[in-house]
Amino acid sequence: MPSKEISVKRQENTMLRPRIEKVAVNVSVGKSGEPLEKAMTILEELTGQKPCVRRAKKTIRDFGIRKKEPIACLVTLRGEKAQAFLRKTLQAVDNKIPRTSFDQQGNFSFGIGEHIDISGTKYSPELGIIGMDISVILRRPGYRVKHRRRAKSSVGSKHLLTPDEAESFIHETFGVEFT
Numbered sequence: 001m002p003s004k005e006i007s008v009k010r011q012e013n014t015m016l017r018p019r020i021e022k023v024a025v026n027v028s029v030g031k032s033g034e035p036l037e038k039a040m041t042i043l044e045e046l047t048g049q050k051p052c053v054r055r056a057k058k059t060i061r062d063f064g065i066r067k068k069e070p071i072a073c074l075v076t077l078r079g080e081k082a083q084a085f086l087r088k089t090l091q092a093v094d095n096k097i098p099r100t101s102f103d104q105q106g107n108f109s110f111g112i113g114e115h116i117d118i119s120g121t122k123y124s125p126e127l128g129i130i131g132m133d134i135s136v137i138l139r140r141p142g143y144r145v146k147h148r149r150r151a152k153s154s155v156g157s158k159h160l161l162t163p164d165e166a167e168s169f170i171h172e173t174f175g176v177e178f179t
Helices: 004-012 034-047 079-092 163-174
Strands: 019-028 052-055 070-077 108-112 132-139
Touching (some): 019 034, 079 108, 079 163
Antiparallel strands (some): 019 070
């Protein structure tokens, strides 16, 4: 497990405590029409939010995809909704995530093969079964200065979140084990 000095440092200074900025849930169907509508219905039932449609960036003839054709849907969750959804989805993967899922900024992603693995979800034969990708973005307070419209500024390298700190935060908050 990550070192204890990271958690001690985090408890002392509130600006060093990581937090979940957002959770993005992506379902890529690969074709428009009825399969995409079913996926959007399932995603709305799971998250309680209306998904937005994502379109193909280019034509891929082998897969029968045309440019600007709707092929996926996405929901972004923030705050308490994000934490509650993350708890349910982590249980679906038995609270185990590979260490390779983390990037250099401390964000991580994982996939769920069947949405019925999420607790509290019932199978509906007319909707079918879909898989989904879940991306979690972790930040420290104060990171907004990099993206705000007025008076943008850079974030110091010591304030950026490292993968070890992110792993420690996720382990303490959600009880996740790493493989």
